[in-house]
Each structure stands twice: as structure tokens, then as C-alpha cells.
Amino acid sequence: MTMSLKIERDKNRFRQIVRGKVRENLRRYINHGEMIGRKGRDLVSIPLPQLDIPHFRYGQNGGGGVGQGEGQEGQPIAKGDDEGEGTGQAGSDAGQHIVEVDVTLEELAEIMGDELELPRIEPKGNSTIQQEKARYRSIRRVGPESLRHFKRTYVEALKRQVIEGDYDRQKPRVVPIKDDQRYRSWETTPEPEANAVIIYMMDVSGSMTDDQKAIVRTEAFWIDTWLRSQYDGVECRYIIHDAAAKEVDEHTFYHTRESGGTRISSAYRVCSDLMDRSFSPDEWNVYLFQFSDGDNWGEDNRQAMELLNEKLVTRSNLFCYGQVESPYGSGEYIRSLEQTFGRDHEKVVLSEIEDKDAIFESIKHFLGKGR
Amino acid sequence: MPAIHRFQPLPQELVEVQQKMEAHASDYGLDFFPTIFEMVDAEQLNAVAAYGGFPTRYPHWRFGMEYEQLSKGYSYGLQKIYELVINNDPCYAYLLASNGITDQKLVMAHVYGHCDFFKNNHWFSKTNRHMIDEMANHGNRIRRYMDRFGVEEVENFIDTCLSVEDLIDIHMPFVKRTDDDTRYEFRDNTNDEEDAGSLKFEAKGYMDSFVNPPEKLAAEVERRRQALLEKGASFPVEAVKDVMLFVLEHAPLKPWQLDVLSIIRDEAYYFAPQAQTKIMNEGWATYWHSTIMTRHGIEPPDLICYADHCAGTLASSPTRLNPYKLGLELLRHIEERWNKGQFGDEWESCDNMRAKHEWDTGAMQGRDKIFEVRRIHNDLTFVDEFLTLEFCRENKMFSFGYNEHSGYYEIESRQFDEIKQRLLFNLTNVGRPFIYVRDGNYKNRGELFLEHRYNGVELKLEYAQDTLANLYKLWGRPVHIETVLDDHLTTLSFDGTEHASSKSEELVAMGEES
Structure with missing residues (x-):
């Protein structure tokens, strides 16, 4: 083989x-x-x-080690949960040589897009709005030190020294002088701008536990990351509700827990008002995400469906409903949505998220339409 | 040709580079096995690396896991393996086809450093130099068992064995601790004698399972076990550190299981010196690639690429001591000291800092000294012997520890003694707890009793319990380990269905490491 x-x-x-x-x-x-x-x-x-x-291993109080660098005694150098391994854990692999690099959010979005096979989004709306954009794609001989292009500078210095005959192969020393300095520089180009708003709605009634919120949070992070990679400007808004709804900031969104009942229509109403006020669908690509454990007061369902259908779905690119599994919720709501919109509606996407493992599939489901 | 693929022949350009680098390495006195370079693409390199360097290794999911991490990391530009060298005679090394010529030169120079280290460092002297063949043989045996007994069954058992793979005695190859007639095996190539009482006949690796059929061995193990149990004596007489060996000799395992366990143990012993000498080995190879490249290898177009690569290799991070950097700097430090005669009684007893700073007897023994160091030391003794106060200061070293209140790792100290102690602790027993078999017939009921020699750091409880459960699967009778929890001597037990722990009233006071 x-x-x-x-x-x-x-x-x-x-x-x-x-x-x-x-x-x-x-x-x-x-x-x-x-x-x-x-x-x-x-x-x-x-x-x-x-x-x-599993092996016999030292516990965390053995997790210290020796490091190198600046810093006072008592200065924190790494967070505790990422297993700061000492030199003892050098590993038994043969002479491998690995270089680690960090990833930026943009690259991360790209990786996610590849991994989930997400289609690129065709922004709708006003593509005639143009804006000047700065792009770093050229090199100049002058500039601020913070933009100095290290490699180019040294290549220039080396070239000069070789020409001047200064370069000594026995002692390869390259010292740039002022003329060798090269700096990154920008060009401005006009680009069409497309904006998007993401409005998150979440049920914060007693039946949503911290575990469920953690799932929502992870999912929202990835959705943000993806949409930000697709649009120039992305705004996020947050609405929480129990029996009544209100708009809140991000922190409050994830950290509020109410004990009241559940009336989903209240969130839809606040959302619709918000769009009336600030995000006209002519100028914005609107993304609506709702998370709940599927519990709603029975008599509210009819009203919620009406609002959703008339005010929200028609005016948005996408409406996504994610239902997290909760020990307390009935999980009924997703079935009402299914009856009203069907499983294959072009704008309404429904997803049940059982646990952390299901986040991956659910994001793929939500964003897979390329809208 | 051993059981390894020829991937693609080296292009002419690189053949020439290899000849040059090899000549430079020899000129400096490096002494290596014949070295064969294989050119591979990134996917192949990741696959070989995932198998620990041996493409013919037995099938196991953890190699697939390793591969997935390496290949994901590579395709997203997070990490890249530059080189991979196998301790074998001949030495095999892999070159990444997509690397530029500068990197290839550097990697070759680096590889000759590793090869010299493998061949000459004492801690590698007992490793199997035909491991490529041996690994292929292991692979065949395990595949055969999988065909016969089912993948799931065999894989399950491998996982169980892997749980105890680090319970070996890394000094065992150098010490005759057990009598010959109870020795299971540790293949010592110089030992040709055939003792009548021996459990095994010495045989060439690939012939081993024919000369010593696992079935016969298993029967013999079982007979000895019964005999010992009948005696009712507690054994072993002296605590045994090679827990795997003890299990091999005394556990009621099926013949194929014994064979699998012995394969895992053989491989653990083969890889152990690499973990023991990470700092020295990387430091040595880096010292030589740097010496050869800066004096002979670099041509003008290489310079910036070379500098860039070295900067990456030698970068340090606050929480991980870079073995390349520490090893290289320590070797250079030693070289400088011995060049200037900064050693011996006179130097040690001098307390005039100024005189010490300017000390130079022109001894010029640096190069000889580092060759000696690479022959006899491992990381633990290397650091113990040569890490000095001056070195710690110059390299801005500090010790760090976990602060439970803040949940962060924090800089603990810049005191030389504390830094050195912490570093030595992390290197002692390759950073793992000391576990011994104390009794294989505990309570005269054939139960296995281990002891953890506590040195101030507790075991990770959850892992300890899971490892006990795996040991139970091997031993077949209840297993126990005596350790320390919350300063109390505690025995953790597993009887096949339930975990138990009994805490004694006795408080264990731990000041310094004993």
C-alpha cells in the first residue's frame, strides 16, 4: 500500500x-x-x-516552566487554560522543525468559507455608492518607520554593497543606509460599498441556560466573521426578549437572564421598528438571526408568524432561526415555523442545534444559501 | 534497500549541494552514518512526520490525527516542517521540494549535525540502528493481528498499551538491573551469550517472532506467574520502574497481546533518547548549520532568506523555552568559556568579578569541549553542568508558575537557583512523574500496586484514574497507585467497576525536591 x-x-x-x-x-x-x-x-x-x-501526568501546579524575555516578577505571561507546557514536554518526535504563525480574522473567514464550502454573497442594494479606499500595494523611498519594508530594505542594502564592492563574503554583514530604506505605501482606489446589518434576537427567559448561550455566542462569532469578510461595513444589533423585548448592547445580550414567560412576537416588533428607523432595506443588506429554545406562549404563535412574514422576511436577505436544545424548552416553535414557511423557503432557514458539535453544520446550513 | 520508498531522485543541483555540505561537515570533524536525502512534497512530508518518520509504521488513528493537524496547519500557512531526520544507519532525511535553495542548504547542514549526534551521543548508543526495518516488521505483525482478530479489538488494545507507554526506565539500557534469567528482553547487540534460563532467545528482529513464537512466550509467562503466586511472596524484591516490562513478564495476556505490548515498548525505548536530548540535539544541529552556512554555505542571494529563517528558528516565547535557541546559546557559551580557559578550580574559586569578566588564558579548548559534551551528556546533565548565573542573566531567563487566584501563568522568579531548579525539574524523567511497581501480588491476591514517588507535584487525578483503568485491562486484577493528594498519602484503586481512593491521616511534608 x-x-x-x-x-x-x-x-x-x-x-x-x-x-x-x-x-x-x-x-x-x-x-x-x-x-x-x-x-x-x-x-x-x-x-x-x-x-x-490518558497517562500518569503532573497536574496543573506542575505546569510551570522556564521562559525567556522581559518582565517583572509576578507579571502574567499566559492564560492558565492553554496548558503552558514546560520544556519537559519536548515530545518524542524525530527532528521535526515547526514554525507557528497566527491567523488574522480575514484569513480565518476564508478558511471557514473553504471548510464549509460557503458560497460568496452577492450584495444587493446600492452599488452606485462609491468610496475611496486605501490599499497598501506599493513601495516608496520615504515613509514613516512603522511602515518600513524590512526585507526590501536589506535587499537594497545588499545590492548597493555588492555594487560598491563592500560586501565581504567571509564576513557577510549588511548595513542599510538611509538611501536603502524602503517603505510600504498606499494607493487610493474607488470601490463600490456594500453594507450589512446583522440583527440578533435571543430568548433570555429562564429556560435558556448558560450552555445554550455559549452555543449562541460561538455561532454568532462565526456568523460575524463570515459576514464581515463579505461586506465592507457590518453593523450588529442585539435584541433580547422574554415576554417583552428590548434592544441591548452585546454584553447585555449574552449576560442577561430573565425569569418571565416568552413572547416571540415582541422581539419581532422591536426588530421591525429598528429596521424602520435605521436600516432601510434599500440601502442595507439585512440579516436576521434568532436563537431560542423553542418555547413560546401558544397564543402568541399566530401573531409572531404574521409579523415575521409581513414585516421581517420580506425586508431581509435572510432570516435564520436556530433552536438550541434545552432541558426546559418544549421545542415547539420550530415546527410552527416549518408549517408556515416550509423546509425549503428561499429566505427562511431553520436549524436545530443539539450541542456544541452541531454548530458547524448549523452555520453551514445558515450561510450556505449565499444570500 | 530497506523498506522505505524512493520518492524522487535529488535533482543534480542538490546532489552537488549535498556533496559540499557533507564535505564541510566532515572537515569540521562531524562523524555520521551515510546520509540519504529524500525529496518529498508537503503532503508526503506531513505523512512521514505523522508516522514519526517511519512510513511503514503500523496503522493507528493517532497518526491520522497528527497528519490532519500538520496538513491543516500547512495548507493554512500556520506551520511548516522544514526537515525530518531518522536515527538509523543509514540516516534518512527528508527535504521539502518546495523549499528554496537557501533553505535546502541550511537543512542539509542542519541534518548532518543531527546525524552526528545520533551516531555519537552516548544516550543513543543502545538504540536500534535498523529501526526502519524493525518498524516495518512491527507494522506487518500488527496488521496481521488486525486481520485475524479485528481492527477494533487490536486498536483498542494498542490504545490501552499507549496509556502506559511512558512507564519505562530510560536508564535501563545502560544498567543491568534484572538477572539475566528473568530478563524479558532488551536487545543488546553486543550480548551473544545464550543463557539456558532465559525466557527468550536472541534473534534478529525480523526473525524474532519465529524463533520465539509469542504463544510459547505467553505460556512461559503464565507458568512463571503461577509459580510466583504459589510462593505467596510479594514481588518484585526491589521496586521496578519499567512498568511495561513488569506487565509483559507477569500479566495474563494473550500471545498477540504480549507481542503488541512489546512492540509499543520497543518503540518507546527507541524514541526515548530523542526526548531526553531535545535541547542538545537541536542546539548541536543549529550550531553546525550556523557555522557551516555563515562560513561556507551562504552566497549573496541566500543571505536575507537565511537570516529570516534563523530569526524564525531562534525566536523565543515567554512560555516555551525554544530548545534550538537554548541549546545553541549554551553550546556557544561553553565554547567561549573553554576557549578562554574559564573553567577549573582556579576559575571556580575566583571571586573577583572583574577578573572573571576579563579572564582569558587563551586555552582555545572550546571546540574539543563541545564535542565531548555532545558525546556524554543528555539535556538534564547538560543543563545541570553548564547553565551558569551569567548565562541566565544574559539570556533574560525566568521561571514561571501557575497562579490559581488569577488563573494565569506568571513570572515567578529571576533568581538563578530557582530558574535552574525549575528547568531541571522539567527535564527530570522527561518531565513525567516517577512511577514504580512496588508489589505484583498485593494483599497476596495478585493485585498490582504502584507507587508514585512524590516530589511536590500531584498527579492529574482524572488522567491517573483513567490510566489505572487501562492498567486494569492489562493486569486483569485490581490495580492501585499510592500517591499524594492535598498533602495526604492517598491510594487510588480501580477494581474493574469502581474507582476508590483512601486517604491516610499521614501528612506529607514536602519542602525541597528529595
């Missing part, structure tokens, strides 16, 4: 295990990693499932 076939077989075996198709006994060792990595400087790590084999 050739090697590529061999490794493919091992890879498929691993995937089968991760997906739980075989070897149920290993399921508990699957480590999904954190999907939202460092969001601070726009750097994020790629999620990779890993399977761990």
Missing part, C-alpha cells in the same frame, strides 16, 4: 472516531479546543479536534 493511501486510512479512522461513528469509549477524550481564540488583536486559532490518551 502506498503511503498516501495508508495515511488517508488512518485519517479516516480518526475522523470516524471523532464523529462518534466507532469506538464510543474514546468519545470522552475528544478535546474540541476553544473556537474563539485571542480576539483581542484579531488573532484566532483554528479549531482542531484532538484525542488524548
Whole structure:
């Protein structure tokens, strides 16, 4: 058997295990990693499932080590949960040599698009609005130090030294002078602008637990990331509801827990008002995402459907409803939506998210229409 | 030709580069096995790397996992393997076809450093130099078992064995600790004697399972086990660190299971010196690629690419000590000290800092010294012997630890003693807890009793319990481990259905590492 076939077989075996198709006994060792990595400087790590084999290991108070660099005693250097391994964990692989790099959000969106096979979105709306955009794509001899092009500068210096006969092969020293400096520079080009708004609605009544909110949060992160890669300007708005609804900021959205009942139509009304006020569908690509555990007061359903159909669906690019599984919710609402809009509506996408593992499929489902 | 593929012949240009680099390496006194370079594309390199360097290895999901990570990392531009060298005679090294000529030169120079290290470092002296054949043989045996007993069954058992694969005695190859007549095996190539009481006959690797059929061995193991149990004695007499060996000799396993366990153990011993010498090995290879490249290898077009690559290789991060950098800097530090005669009694007893700073006897013994260092040391002794206060200061080293209140790793200290102690701790026993078999007939009921030699750091409880459960699968009777939890001596047990833990009242005081 050739090697590529061999490794493919091992890879498929691993995937089968991760997906739980075989070897149920290993399921508990699957480590999904954190999907939202460092969001601070726009750097994020790629999620990779890993399977761990248990060994006798030191616990966390053994997780210290020796490092190198600046810093006072007591200064934090890394977060505790990312297993700051000491040098002891050098590993047993042969002389491998690996360089690690971080990913930007744009690249991440691209990776996600490839991975989920998402279609690019054709923005609708006013493509005649033009705006001047700065793009760093040229090189100049002057500029601020922060934009200095390191490699080019040194190449110039080397060229000069070789021409001048200064370059000594025995002692390869390259010292740039002022004339060698090269800087990145920008050009402005007019580009059409397309804007999008994402309006998130979530049920915060008592039946939604923290686990469910964590799922919503992860899902919203990926949706944001994708849509931001498709539009120049993306705004996000957040609406929470129990029996009544209101618009809130992002933090409140994820951290509110009410005990009241559930009236979904209230959220639709607030959403519709918000669109009337700020986001006319002529100028905006409107994306509506609603998350709930599927519980609604029975008598509210009729009103909710009416509002959704008349005020929201007609005026938006896409309406996505994600139903997270909850120990308390009845899960009825998705069936009402199904009866009203059917499974194959061009703008209404319904998805049931059972657990963290289902996020992947659900995002694919939501964004797979390319609208 | 051993059981490895010829991927594609090296292009003429690289053949010439190889000849040059090899000549430079020899001129400097590097001494290596014949070295064969294979040109592969990124996918192939990732696959070979996933198999730990051995394309013919037995099938297992973890190689697939490794591959997926490497290939995802590569295709998204996150990471890239530059080189891969196999400790074997001849040495095999892989070159990435898409690398530029500068990188190829550098990698070749680097590889000769590794090859020299493999051949001459004492800790590698007992490793199997025909591991490529041996691995292929392991692969065939395990595939055969999978055909016969089912993939799931065999894979399950491999996973169980892997759970204890680190419970070996890394010094065992160098010490005759057990009597010859109870020795299961550790193949020592110089030992030709055939003792009558031996469990096994010495045989060439690929013939082994024919000369010593697993069925016979299993029967012999079972007979000895019964004999020992009948004696009612507690055994072993002395605590045994090679838990895998103990299990091999005494657990009631089926013949194929014994064979699989011994394969996993063989491979663990083969890879162990690489983990033991990571800093030195990488430091040594980096020292040589840097020396050869900067003095002979670089031509003007290479310079910037070379500098860029080196900057990446030697970058340091606060939470991970870069073995390339630490190894390289320490070797250079040693070279400088021995060049200037900064060693010996006179140097040690000098307390005039100024005199020490300007000390130069013109001894010029640096190069000889580092060759000696690469022959006899491993990372632990290397750091213990040569990490100095001056070096720590110059390289801005610090120790860090976990702060439970903040949930962060924080810089703990810039004191030399503490830094060195922490580093030595992390290198001791390859950073793993010390586990011994204390009793294989615990309570005279054939139960297995292990002890964790506590040195101030507790075991990760969940993992310890799961590992116990796996040991139970091997041992077939209840298993226990004595360790320390919350400063109390505690015994964790697993009887096949339930985990139990019994805490003694005895408080364990731990000051310094014992």
C-alpha cells in the first residue's frame, strides 16, 4: 500500500472516531479546543479536534516552566487554560522543525468559507455608492518607520554593497543606509460599498441556560466573521426578549437572564421598528438571526408568524432561526415555523442545534444559501 | 534497500549541494552514518512526520490525527516542517521540494549535525540502528493481528498499551538491573551469550517472532506467574520502574497481546533518547548549520532568506523555552568559556568579578569541549553542568508558575537557583512523574500496586484514574497507585467497576525536591 493511501486510512479512522461513528469509549477524550481564540488583536486559532490518551501526568501546579524575555516578577505571561507546557514536554518526535504563525480574522473567514464550502454573497442594494479606499500595494523611498519594508530594505542594502564592492563574503554583514530604506505605501482606489446589518434576537427567559448561550455566542462569532469578510461595513444589533423585548448592547445580550414567560412576537416588533428607523432595506443588506429554545406562549404563535412574514422576511436577505436544545424548552416553535414557511423557503432557514458539535453544520446550513 | 520508498531522485543541483555540505561537515570533524536525502512534497512530508518518520509504521488513528493537524496547519500557512531526520544507519532525511535553495542548504547542514549526534551521543548508543526495518516488521505483525482478530479489538488494545507507554526506565539500557534469567528482553547487540534460563532467545528482529513464537512466550509467562503466586511472596524484591516490562513478564495476556505490548515498548525505548536530548540535539544541529552556512554555505542571494529563517528558528516565547535557541546559546557559551580557559578550580574559586569578566588564558579548548559534551551528556546533565548565573542573566531567563487566584501563568522568579531548579525539574524523567511497581501480588491476591514517588507535584487525578483503568485491562486484577493528594498519602484503586481512593491521616511534608 502506498503511503498516501495508508495515511488517508488512518485519517479516516480518526475522523470516524471523532464523529462518534466507532469506538464510543474514546468519545470522552475528544478535546474540541476553544473556537474563539485571542480576539483581542484579531488573532484566532483554528479549531482542531484532538484525542488524548490518558497517562500518569503532573497536574496543573506542575505546569510551570522556564521562559525567556522581559518582565517583572509576578507579571502574567499566559492564560492558565492553554496548558503552558514546560520544556519537559519536548515530545518524542524525530527532528521535526515547526514554525507557528497566527491567523488574522480575514484569513480565518476564508478558511471557514473553504471548510464549509460557503458560497460568496452577492450584495444587493446600492452599488452606485462609491468610496475611496486605501490599499497598501506599493513601495516608496520615504515613509514613516512603522511602515518600513524590512526585507526590501536589506535587499537594497545588499545590492548597493555588492555594487560598491563592500560586501565581504567571509564576513557577510549588511548595513542599510538611509538611501536603502524602503517603505510600504498606499494607493487610493474607488470601490463600490456594500453594507450589512446583522440583527440578533435571543430568548433570555429562564429556560435558556448558560450552555445554550455559549452555543449562541460561538455561532454568532462565526456568523460575524463570515459576514464581515463579505461586506465592507457590518453593523450588529442585539435584541433580547422574554415576554417583552428590548434592544441591548452585546454584553447585555449574552449576560442577561430573565425569569418571565416568552413572547416571540415582541422581539419581532422591536426588530421591525429598528429596521424602520435605521436600516432601510434599500440601502442595507439585512440579516436576521434568532436563537431560542423553542418555547413560546401558544397564543402568541399566530401573531409572531404574521409579523415575521409581513414585516421581517420580506425586508431581509435572510432570516435564520436556530433552536438550541434545552432541558426546559418544549421545542415547539420550530415546527410552527416549518408549517408556515416550509423546509425549503428561499429566505427562511431553520436549524436545530443539539450541542456544541452541531454548530458547524448549523452555520453551514445558515450561510450556505449565499444570500 | 530497506523498506522505505524512493520518492524522487535529488535533482543534480542538490546532489552537488549535498556533496559540499557533507564535505564541510566532515572537515569540521562531524562523524555520521551515510546520509540519504529524500525529496518529498508537503503532503508526503506531513505523512512521514505523522508516522514519526517511519512510513511503514503500523496503522493507528493517532497518526491520522497528527497528519490532519500538520496538513491543516500547512495548507493554512500556520506551520511548516522544514526537515525530518531518522536515527538509523543509514540516516534518512527528508527535504521539502518546495523549499528554496537557501533553505535546502541550511537543512542539509542542519541534518548532518543531527546525524552526528545520533551516531555519537552516548544516550543513543543502545538504540536500534535498523529501526526502519524493525518498524516495518512491527507494522506487518500488527496488521496481521488486525486481520485475524479485528481492527477494533487490536486498536483498542494498542490504545490501552499507549496509556502506559511512558512507564519505562530510560536508564535501563545502560544498567543491568534484572538477572539475566528473568530478563524479558532488551536487545543488546553486543550480548551473544545464550543463557539456558532465559525466557527468550536472541534473534534478529525480523526473525524474532519465529524463533520465539509469542504463544510459547505467553505460556512461559503464565507458568512463571503461577509459580510466583504459589510462593505467596510479594514481588518484585526491589521496586521496578519499567512498568511495561513488569506487565509483559507477569500479566495474563494473550500471545498477540504480549507481542503488541512489546512492540509499543520497543518503540518507546527507541524514541526515548530523542526526548531526553531535545535541547542538545537541536542546539548541536543549529550550531553546525550556523557555522557551516555563515562560513561556507551562504552566497549573496541566500543571505536575507537565511537570516529570516534563523530569526524564525531562534525566536523565543515567554512560555516555551525554544530548545534550538537554548541549546545553541549554551553550546556557544561553553565554547567561549573553554576557549578562554574559564573553567577549573582556579576559575571556580575566583571571586573577583572583574577578573572573571576579563579572564582569558587563551586555552582555545572550546571546540574539543563541545564535542565531548555532545558525546556524554543528555539535556538534564547538560543543563545541570553548564547553565551558569551569567548565562541566565544574559539570556533574560525566568521561571514561571501557575497562579490559581488569577488563573494565569506568571513570572515567578529571576533568581538563578530557582530558574535552574525549575528547568531541571522539567527535564527530570522527561518531565513525567516517577512511577514504580512496588508489589505484583498485593494483599497476596495478585493485585498490582504502584507507587508514585512524590516530589511536590500531584498527579492529574482524572488522567491517573483513567490510566489505572487501562492498567486494569492489562493486569486483569485490581490495580492501585499510592500517591499524594492535598498533602495526604492517598491510594487510588480501580477494581474493574469502581474507582476508590483512601486517604491516610499521614501528612506529607514536602519542602525541597528529595
